[in-house]
Each structure stands twice: as structure tokens, then as C-alpha cells.
Amino acid sequence: MGIITEFISATQATWEIKSAIASSPSKEWRLGVWSETTGFPTCVTFFQDRLYFAGARSHPQRLDGSVTGDYTSFSPSKLADATVEDTHAVAFTLNANNVNVIRWMIDDDKGLVLGSVGGEWLVSPSSLGEALTPSNIQARRSTTRGSANLQPVQAADAILFVQRAGRKVRELAYVFEADGFRSPDMTLLAEHISEGGISALSYQQEPDSVVWAVRRDGALLGMTYQREQEVVAWHRHQIGGVSNQEGTLPAKVESIAVIPAPDGSKDEVWAVVQRWINGQLKRSIEYMEASFNASARSPLQSEEGYKAAILQQQREAFFVDSGLTYRGAPASIISGLNHLEGETVQVLADGATHPDLQVTDGKITLMVPAAVVQVGLGYRSVLETARLEAGAADGTAQGKTKRIHRAVIRFHQTLGALFGPDPRNLDRIEFRSSTDLMDTPPPLFDGDKLVDWPGNYETEGRMMVVQDEPLPLTVLAIFPQVHTQDLR
Numbered sequence: 123m124g125i126i127t128e129f130i131s132a133t134q135a136t137w138e139i140k141s142a143i144a145s146s147p148s149k150e151w152r153l154g155v156w157s158e159t160t161g162f163p164t165c166v167t168f169f170q171d172r173l174y175f176a177g178a179r180s181h182p183q184r185l186d187g188s189v190t191g192d193y194t195s196f197s198p199s200k201l202a203d204a205t206v207e208d209t210h211a212v213a214f215t216l217n218a219n220n221v222n223v224i225r226w227m228i229d230d231d232k233g234l235v236l237g238s239v240g241g242e243w244l245v246s247p248s249s250l251g252e253a254l255t256p257s258n259i260q261a262r263r264s265t266t267r268g269s270a271n272l273q274p275v276q277a278a279d280a281i282l283f284v285q286r287a288g289r290k291v292r293e294l295a296y297v298f299e300a301d302g303f304r305s306p307d308m309t310l311l312a313e314h315i316s317e318g319g320i321s322a323l324s325y326q327q328e329p330d331s332v333v334w335a336v337r338r339d340g341a342l343l344g345m346t347y348q349r350e351q352e353v354v355a356w357h358r359h360q361i362g363g364v365s366n367q368e369g370t371l372p373a374k375v376e377s378i379a380v381i382p383a384p385d386g387s388k389d390e391v392w393a394v395v396q397r398w399i400n401g402q403l404k405r406s407i408e409y410m411e412a413s414f415n416a417s418a419r420s421p422l423q424s425e426e427g428y429k430a431a432i433l434q435q436q437r438e439a440f441f442v443d444s445g446l447t448y449r450g451a452p453a454s455i456i457s458g459l460n461h462l463e464g465e466t467v468q469v470l471a472d473g474a475t476h477p478d479l480q481v482t483d484g485k486i487t488l489m490v491p492a493a494v495v496q497v498g499l500g501y502r503s504v505l506e507t508a509r510l511e512a513g514a515a516d517g518t519a520q521g522k523t524k525r526i527h528r529a530v531i532r533f534h535q536t537l538g539a540l541f542g543p544d545p546r547n548l549d550r551i552e553f554r555s556s557t558d559l560m561d562t563p564p565p566l567f568d569g570d571k572l573v574d575w576p577g578n579y580e581t582e583g584r585m586m587v588v589q590d591e592p593l594p595l596t597v598l599a600i601f602p603q604v605h606t607q608d609l610r
Contacts, residue, residue, distance in 0.1 A: 155181060167227040169234045170254055174227055182223040187212035208255040216261050225269045228281055232296055237269030237283055242294055264303035267292055275325035277347055282333055288319030312356040315343055324380045326389045334391055340374025362443030362499030363397040373397045400464040411440045436473040436566055437494040441592040445498020452491035460484035468500035470592045474563035503589040505597055510583030514606045523607040524583045526575040530601040535566045539595055540588040543577035548588060
């Protein structure tokens, strides 16, 4: 039998000849499954102490598992006439009426789950309770959704994958009652969110359970995912900056990855961001900072001590993109901003907003010295409600003329906010009172704000709350007072 010991190129290799008969050289050799001519695997995973490959161009439905514990050996047996043992390599091909190119593989407690162009498969032992071996293997198609060429993520007990067209994120989870997998659509209530298709997925478990996605146009999407609480909520994140010379296209996210923080306290979201900076197209690697986390008051903490602690947290609030933080002696000139040369930036100085400044020669000059300064590109955070349902004398309020005349907005640790019916009609909420000192920022607000609504008579009744400053904003509830006109 010929055994290749050194691979040089597609047409040249050196080998050592071994033979069962002494001094009788053999000229037999075997072409490998993967090569430059037959193609290489497109997906890989570990399962039951084997390394599995699949998706090669010449064998799109085949998966190959290594020898148990030996991840570099894929030989089916040591000798051609030897009995195949359980520890030997695994080679298996999916059987289907149509070609099912394998797109991804992932380890699951039910077996090895595969995503192919034509559906999702479960590869498991033929005999329950045993290990997957060359002679104890079966494949069963669980669903027929079809998968995009994109690695899925595992969240809790489910696998979240992108369907073949790239528009839908589906949850592949085992259902005990059906004794099989089901794949409901996670974008059903927000079909617009994935318009254009999804190009990347990643999962953040701490501090919040969020599935992050990159859309093909560079938009960053998030899906808050807490299935046990029946919470599936999509949100789109506007990244500060632009990606073209005309300034008409927003900054683009090209890739994302979730990496545990060095201290293990959280998962950090890292991204490759493309922007047009100072006449050039540039890319930067950035990570998402924990913007703000106001602590609750301790029972033993005085009112003054609690306010001082909140003010310090307010100074550390980070609500800018591609930003930097200065901490030190009070300073007016903040340098080190060469990556934002020529850009107009937002500034939070000692917890107070500062007029926007332009970066020149890598630095900005503050109007008043500050000890803690956050500098970066600004963005807008927008909360928009669905159409208001307030009821009417003869049934629903949907489709009827209505007017919101006042509203109570309940905030938590908030400063700075706009409100109104649409982006063209927004009023600002005042948080500074006559008792606040003029040389210090107003404190963060907890509680209700009663506002006169700037809208007019309309049929939709949507409400918006907007943050356009580098400050924390959390809306707990909105309580509108509305008049509905019944149809005649």
C-alpha cells in the first residue's frame, strides 16, 4: 500500500512504499477525497472526540470524521483487509432525492446536526445510547427549510440558523411532544429587519442574551433572545459616521465576533467597521462598551453618598461610537483622536454635554477643563411604538381619527430626550430644575414626566422617544391620553 508522507503540490508528492511482502515494492496509491482538483471542505466541527469535515465540491453531501482522538487521521482502517473498528474514521453520505450541499455542522445532545441547502439533518447512532461509529450511523432529515452558507449559533437549548435566502432566522429546537426538531421563524414579527439578507451571526450571553447579526448592506442588527420568558425582540443599531464621500450612506459593519472579556464578567461584541474619514475609506476594529449601569441605592447608603455615586457613573457614561475616554487632571485639550481627523464629534465632559467639536490635528479644545471626557461620533437612538390601540365607543381605534394630547413617560436613570409623533415634530424634555447648580450637570432622572403632546389629529397614533445626545436614556413605559373619533 502506498502511504503519502509529504505533499508538495497538486502534481508532486513524495511517499514511502510499504508492503505486506518483504522486498516486494507496491505501486498502489489512493487519491485523497480533498485536493485542489476535487475541492476542500467548507465546514468543520468537533463531535464525540472526532473532527468532522463536510461540504467539499466533489462530495457535497459527504461528511468525514477523524479517527477517535486522532484529529489528523482520516484513514478508514490501518490495513486494507483489516476489520473496521469503532475507533476508525467515519465516512458517510446523505441520501436525498436532490443534491443537499452541507453548509454547516454543529454538536447537539441529540447528535450531529447538519444544515444543508435542502434541509436540516440529524446524524446519530443507529442504536440509541451508543456512540457514533463507522458501522453505527444514520441520518434523518428533520426539517426542510434549507440553510444559507453561514455558521449558526447555539443559544440555550436551540440552534439559530439563517434560512437559504438569507432573510429569515430560524430556531431549530427539539420538541418532546413531536419527538423531533421544529424550526419556527424568529423574524416573523419583524420581516423588514433583515431586508437585503444577513451575512453574519454571533451570540452574546452576558450581560444580556442577544443574537447579533450583520446585514449585507452593513447594518448591525440585534435580537434579544430569552426563549424561556417568550422574549424575542429585534433592534437595529445605527453606527456613527458615514461610509461614502457624499455622506449619504451610514457607516457599515463588515464582520462581528463575540469574545469573553478578560475578567470573564461579560461577553464583548467586536466589529470591523468601515467609515469615510478625512477623505479616505478606513476600517477599524472596535468593541461595544457597556455604556451605563447605574447601581441601586444600598440600605446603608446616605442620600448624599448615593447621589455622588450616581454622578460618578454619569461621568463615565459612554454613548459615542469609535470613541475614546480621557481620565486625569482637568484638561482643555484632548488629543489622541487622529482616527477621527476632520470629523465632528460629540463630547461628554464630567457628565455634562458639550457643544460638538471638530477634530483638528488629532485633538479638540474644550470650553471648560474636565477630568473625565468621552469623545466620539454621535448617533440617534429612536424608540417608536406600534399603532396605538385605545379602544372606541363602537369597537377598535384602528383606522379611526385620534389625537394624543398628553402623555406620561416613565424614565429610569435618564437625561436628555426628545418626544413626538414623527421625526419632523419633536419637542425636548427639560430635566434641569431651578434647584440645580448651573456649574454642574443636572442629575439623572428617575420617575414620570407629564408632557403636552405636539401631534395633531391622525389615524395611526404612533409615539416616538429619541436620544440625540451622549447621555443615558431608559424608557420604562408611555401612558398616553388620547381622544378617538368614532366613524359616522
